[in-house]
Amino acid sequence: xxxxxxxxxxxxxxxxxxxxxxxxxxxxxxxxxxxxxxxxxxxxxxxxxxxxxxxxxxxxxxxxxxxxxxxxxxxxxxxxxxxxxxxxxxxxxxxxxxxxxxxxxxxxxxxxxxxxxxxxxxxxxxxxxxxxxxxxxxxxxxxxxxxxxxxxxxxxxxxxxxxxxxxxxxxxxxxxxxxxxxxxxxxxxxxxxxxxxxxxxxxxxxxxxxxxxxxxxxxxxxxxxxxxxxxxxxxxxxxxxxxxxxxxxxxxxxxxxxxxxxxxxx
Amino acid sequence: xxxxxxxxxxxxxxxxxxxxxxxxxxxxxxxxxxxxxxxxxxxxxxxxxxxxxxxxxxxxxxxxxxxxxxxxxxxxxxxxxxxxxxxxxxxxxxxxxxxxxxxxxxxxxxxxxxxxxxxxxxxxxxxxxxxxxxxxxxxxxxxxxxxxxxxxxxxxxxxxxxxxxxxxxxxxxxxxxxxxxxxxxxxxxxxxxxxxxxxxxxxxxxxxxxxxxxxxxxxxxxxxxxxxxxxxxxxxxxxxxxxxxxxxxxxxxxxxxxxxxxxxxxxxxxxxxxxxxxxxxx
Numbered sequence: 112x113x114x115x116x117x118x119x120x121x122x123x124x125x126x127x128x129x130x131x132x133x134x135x136x137x138x139x140x141x142x143x144x145x146x147x148x149x150x151x152x153x154x155x156x157x158x159x160x161x162x163x164x165x166x167x168x169x170x171x172x173x174x175x176x177x178x179x180x181x182x183x184x185x186x187x188x189x190x191x192x193x194x195x196x197x198x199x200x201x202x203x204x205x206x207x208x209x210x211x212x213x214x215x216x217x218x219x220x221x222x223x224x225x226x227x228x229x230x231x232x233x234x235x236x237x238x239x240x241x242x243x244x245x246x247x248x249x250x251x252x253x254x255x256x257x258x259x260x261x262x263x264x265x266x267x268x269x270x271x272x273x274x275x276x277x278x279x280x281x282x283x284x285x286x287x288x289x290x291x292x293x294x295x296x297x298x299x300x301x302x303x304x305x306x307x308x309x310x311x312x313x314x315x316x317x318x319x320x321x322x323x324x325x326x327x328x329x330x331x332x333x334x335x336x337x338x339x340x341x342x343x344x345x346x347x348x349x350x351x352x353x354x355x356x357x358x359x360x361x362x363x364x365x366x367x368x369x370x371x372x373x374x375x376x377x
Numbered sequence: 378x379x380x381x382x383x384x385x386x387x388x389x390x391x392x393x394x395x396x397x398x399x400x401x402x403x404x405x406x407x408x409x410x411x412x413x414x415x416x417x418x419x420x421x422x423x424x425x426x427x428x429x430x431x432x433x434x435x436x437x438x439x440x441x442x443x444x445x446x447x448x449x450x451x452x453x454x455x456x457x458x459x460x461x462x463x464x465x466x467x468x469x470x471x472x473x474x475x476x477x478x479x480x481x482x483x484x485x486x487x488x489x490x491x492x493x494x495x496x497x498x499x500x501x502x503x504x505x506x507x508x509x510x511x512x513x514x515x516x517x518x519x520x521x522x523x524x525x526x527x528x529x530x531x532x533x534x535x536x537x538x539x540x541x542x543x544x545x546x547x548x549x550x551x552x553x554x555x556x557x558x559x560x561x562x563x564x565x566x567x568x569x570x571x572x573x574x575x576x577x578x579x580x581x582x583x584x585x586x587x588x589x590x591x592x593x594x595x596x597x598x599x600x601x602x603x604x605x606x607x608x609x610x611x612x613x614x615x616x617x618x619x620x621x622x623x624x625x626x627x628x629x630x631x632x633x634x635x636x637x638x639x640x641x642x643x644x645x646x647x648x649x650x651x652x653x654x655x656x657x658x659x
Contacts, residue, residue: 115564118465125462128455129474132481132535135492138502142495150495198476199391208388215395218403222593222637224610225630228617229406252403255395284387306378313485316595316610320618333487337494337600346495349488356483364476 136353143346150343161347171332171348178312178329181243185250185311190304192251193258198292200259201266212259219256223316226253231320241323249321250311257310258303265299266292294302301366305359407634414627424628434625441608444523444598445591448530452587453580455531456538460579463539464546469502482536490600494520497601517566521603529556529597537590538583578647585644609633 145151146158155216165171196215200208203313220225230249231240239245268293278284293300315330322331329348414424463474479482496503497519504516506564519525553575595610602608609629616626 117564117568119459121458122462122466125459125474128459128535129477129481132532133477133484135496135532136481136484136488138495138513139488139494144490151456151500152495195391196395199388199393202388202391203386205386211392211396215392215399220589221407222589222610222633222639224593224595224613225407225410225634226403228410228613228626228630229403231617232409233402233406247428248398248402252398257397259395271478309483313487315487319614330485330487330531333485333491334596337487337491340494345491349485349491352485352488356480360480360483 136349139147139346139349139353143343143350145343145346149341150346160345162350165344165347168344170327171344174329174332177243177326181246181250181326181328182308182311183248184243185254186304186308188247188251189254189258189307190300193255193303193307194262194293194296194300196255196351197259197262197266197296198288201263203268212263215259216256218253219260222254227320230317234321240321241325243326245321246318246326246328249317250314253314253317254307254310257306258300261303261306262296262299265296269295269356269360298366298369302363305363305366309359379423409621410627411631412636413623414631417624417627424624427625436605437609437612440523441592444526444530444606444608445588447527448591449584449588451527451531452534452538453542453584456535456542456583456587457576457580459535460539460542460546463543479534482573486533486596489533490529490597493525493532493597493601497525497528498546520601521605523602523606525601525603526598526606526608529601530591530594531596533594534587534590538587540577541582541586542576545576545582549575581647585640589640590625592633592636614632 141152142150144157144159145153146156146160147153200212219326226249230245234240234245234249237245239248272292273295274287279377282290313330314328315340317336318328318331319334322328329352333345333348333352336348415422417424429436442542459474461480463478464469466474495501497580498504499516499518501519503519504513507513507517509514519528549572554567554571557571558564594608595612595614598606598608599611602611613626615631618630
């Protein structure tokens with residue numbers, strides 16, 4: 112069937128829209144190269160001074176470090192909790208497990224502002240405000256549902272007979288989980304870990320509520336820079352973040368391609 | 378005890394750690410907030426009656442709902458166009474399109490908001506470009522008003538609108554459309570009378586998802602609205618962090634939560650929720 116005129120028109124429109132989604136972010140590149148001291152478009156002259164400032168600024172570097180620590184810890188914790196949870200729910204597979212699954216996805220669905228209120232409310236009496244532990248715990252609760260989703264998706268393709276075979280051959284519960292189930296849901300676990308990392312690395316709303324001085328993550332510092340709207344160092348930081356996003360995406364694409372290859376070879 | 382343990386599937390032990398974490402550290406304080414909406418500063422419904430009494434609150438609610446409805450409308454229509462093109466594209470083009478969609482999905486919300494701040498400013502490239510080609514004689518205020526908030530929000534929400542539509546369109550039986558064409562219907566008749574009705578579940582799921590996400594949206598309205606466009610999420614943060622009034626903030630949170638849960642319930646009638654929220658990972 113030949114595509115109709117309307118369909119080809121729509122196809123062109125869709126590409127314009129996809130450009131509209133991605134291209135605006137690239138404005139950060141020229142702005143970061145301005146030779147001036149304030150946020151502006153460079154006119155003919157370019158300078159790398161704002162990148163130099165970014166990489167030599169103690170404040171920005173400490174924010175990069177703090178965000179990395181928090182996001183890595185969150186990703187690790189969320190991956191462990193989420194994977195265990197997904198395997199558990201898959202094992203149970205009853206109508207109760209579906210209710211529990213819906214309940215456990217709530218942190219992902221409930222608006223972030225309400226989550227922020229909840230953590231703020233509880234962290235005050237617990238003394239967790241403005242601490243690494245407070246941020247890591249909050250981010251872990253928000254990110255684990257992501258891992259639950261990706262691992263559950265991998266488990267949906269896993270043949271339960273493999274588990275039965277392992278048990279029949281005498282493997283214990285734990286050995287079955289570790290040597291049979293985990294290896295086959297690896298792509299889901301890795302994707303979940305990546306998503307959890309990104310969620311924490313980019314989280315701002317909850318962070319605004321529960322951090323103040325001693326923990327100052329990268330999004331927090333960018334937020335400040337955006338609100339002040341003067342220092343072009345923010346633009347340099349934005350360019351670095353875009354570059355990191357593209358690297359993360361390439362990693363993800365390679366992972367999912369490998370996953371697809373495994374699937375077709377089976 | 379032993380009898381009880383026999384009935385409990387061992388799988389629950391794996392679920393327990395995260396379940397306890399969510400129940401104690403997340404659900405607990407949320408229930409506490411719901412309770413606060415009825416008890417702070419004194420027991421009663423006075424926080425809720427402020428909705429009718431206070432003009433400010435009524436205006437904020439109205440602004441929020443209006444912006445969310447417009448955002449949802451634009452995001453779903455534009456998302457439909459992208460999803461339709463993706464489903465009907467050749468494999469190679471499809472994967473290119475998916476790459477663009479996912480990259481935009483992954484770019485930090487702060488980077489995107491910052492970009493719009495640069496693009497839409499009075500001396501930004503959009504205003505200067507329009508002036509250079511003589512379209513406008515003086516800079517247009519794209520920011521610090523609802524227009525700016527809408528541009529930023531629609532831009533952020535389009536990828537979320539596309540995913541449920543994509544899931545829905547991929548499951549359609551293409552033979553139905555071929556049958557319609559073979560029986561003499563034109564391309565547009567086939568689209569409007571066959572295709573569009575068949576994608577209703579996708580449209581509903583996508584609209585509700587975008588609406589839910591828009592309701593609690595904080596970053597873009599706060600920056601691009603520049604204090605002129607006050608939505609519920611920003612108002613809550615001001616109430617808590619500046620004036621420290623838990624009662625009103627808790628009441629707004631309770632309403633928002635009720636709205637979100639109601640919409641999720643409607644959404645579950647149209648689509649398996651896990652396919653919507655798992656869409657990004659497939």
